[in-house]
Amino acid sequence: MDGDLISVWGETDGSSTSGTFTLNSDAFTNTPTEIAIPKGFKAKIWAIEISGEACDVSIEISKDAGDTWKKVKTFKLASAGELTIEKKSRPLVVISETPYAAGTTGTLLKFTWSQTTAAKTYLNALIEIIKDE
Amino acid sequence: MVSGVMDKLGLVNEGKYLATILPAKESFLLFQVLARKNKGFERIDYGPLPIQVAGYDDGVVPATTVVPSATTGWKIAAYKAVAGDRVVGLEEIKAEVAGDIFYYTDENTLFHYILDIKPRVLKHIVMYPDRQPQTAFREQTALPTADFGVFNGQFETVVLPKIHVSYQTYNPTNLDLRTYMTIYYAQYNVKVVKDEGKAREVLRKGLAKIVTLPYNVTHEQVEKVLREKYENALFSVELLEEARW
Numbered sequence: 001m002d003g004d005l006i007s008v009w010g011e012t013d014g015s016s017t018s019g020t021f022t023l024n025s026d027a028f029t030n031t032p033t034e035i036a037i038p039k040g041f042k043a044k045i046w047a048i049e050i051s052g053e054a055c056d057v058s059i060e061i062s063k064d065a066g067d068t069w070k071k072v073k074t075f076k077l078a079s080a081g082e083l084t085i086e087k088k089s090r091p092l093v094v095i096s097e098t099p100y101a102a103g104t105t106g107t108l109l110k111f112t113w114s115q116t117t118a119a120k121t122y123l124n125a126l127i128e129i130i131k132d133e
Numbered sequence: 134m135v136s137g138v139m140d141k142l143g144l145v146n147e148g149k150y151l152a153t154i155l156p157a158k159e160s161f162l163l164f165q166v167l168a169r170k171n172k173g174f175e176r177i178d179y180g181p182l183p184i185q186v187a188g189y190d191d192g193v194v195p196a197t198t199v200v201p202s203a204t205t206g207w208k209i210a211a212y213k214a215v216a217g218d219r220v221v222g223l224e225e226i227k228a229e230v231a232g233d234i235f236y237y238t239d240e241n242t243l244f245h246y247i248l249d250i251k252p253r254v255l256k257h258i259v260m261y262p263d264r265q266p267q268t269a270f271r272e273q274t275a276l277p278t279a280d281f282g283v284f285n286g287q288f289e290t291v292v293l294p295k296i297h298v299s300y301q302t303y304n305p306t307n308l309d310l311r312t313y314m315t316i317y318y319a320q321y322n323v324k325v326v327k328d329e330g331k332a333r334e335v336l337r338k339g340l341a342k343i344v345t346l347p348y349n350v351t352h353e354q355v356e357k358v359l360r361e362k363y364e365n366a367l368f369s370v371e372l373l374e375e376a377r378w
């Protein structure tokens with residue numbers, strides 16, 4: 001079965017040196033700060049674009065509905081400009097073994113930022129959510 | 134099954150046969166396709182699912198929500214709750230089928246379709262007929278929230294006359310998901326095969342595509358159709374022993 005390719009985007013708030021991206025997409029209408037991976041599915045992160053001011057962008061996952069988070073990868077935009085990372089053959093994969101129930105169970109994925117000086121930085125990520133077959 | 138029975142979409146070609154198994158009856162119906170009224174034009178770009186949840190855009194399935202509700206199903210309607218005309222070109226469809234475009238009453242017709250619903254993370258159950266869930270693990274009926282008895286993405290079935298088929302959908306994510314459905318269908322003119330000898334020959338020669346209907350729980354509406362439309366046309370599945378699948 002083919003997966004669902006979802007393009008998400010967000011931006012730093014320009015006033016905090018760290019935080020979690022609020023995500024927008026044309027595939028969904030709310031603006032979550034995290035994405036719940038349904039049980040039996042996996043998320044593949046195929047591409048990330050970071051643009052704007054210097055910023056570290058991290059991918060973090062939670063296996064307990066957001067109680068605890070683990071940083072699995074950090075991308076560094078060392079100075080103002082643009083950074084594009086494409087994982088053409090080996091995407092970062094997050095597998096979900098539990099159903100999502102807000103605040104109770106579920107595998108979550110989020111993008112966080114860290115900056116020396118608070119400034120505007122923009123994130124765009126291409127995520128595939130696909131059945132774990 | 135020999136080549137040429139169906140096309141690349143899985144729809145049956147003219148002159149060939151379609152066997153529809155009714156598991157609850159341990160029987161099947163056998164149809165010969167005399168014509169495909171939409172040959173070459175099988176695709177309907179249906180658009181968002183025909184659901185409307187208050188406070189959300191048309192066709193959006195809110196996070197962790199069953200739509201349209203825990204007790205009702207959505208049918209493949211010509212109209213949409215809000216936009217009114219989103220299946221463009223079907224604005225003038227007859228009122229009696231506007232709420233379910235694959236509903237019909239004539240036993241010489243048969244609709245065979247494949248739904249392709251995106252995003253594929255959505256979970257669906259089929260109700261055949263409307264409001265009768267048909268999948269279960271042992272005696273436990275599957276709800277759209279269940280880890281069994283649901284489908285994601287594609288679903289193929291055949292609609293018998295005078296039957297409304299409906300669906301329930303569950304969004305297992307925290308995202309309020311937009312939806313899109315594409316339908317691949319065939320509208321057949323059919324002849325019902327009632328002669329057992331003919332049925333055996335068709336099956337032995339591999340001239341039939343076999344589709345199992347989601348009919349595991351008997352329902353009076355379907356039973357009535359079988360009595361009124363297909364008298365003496367039900368064959369035991371034992372005949373399929375000779376079938377070339």
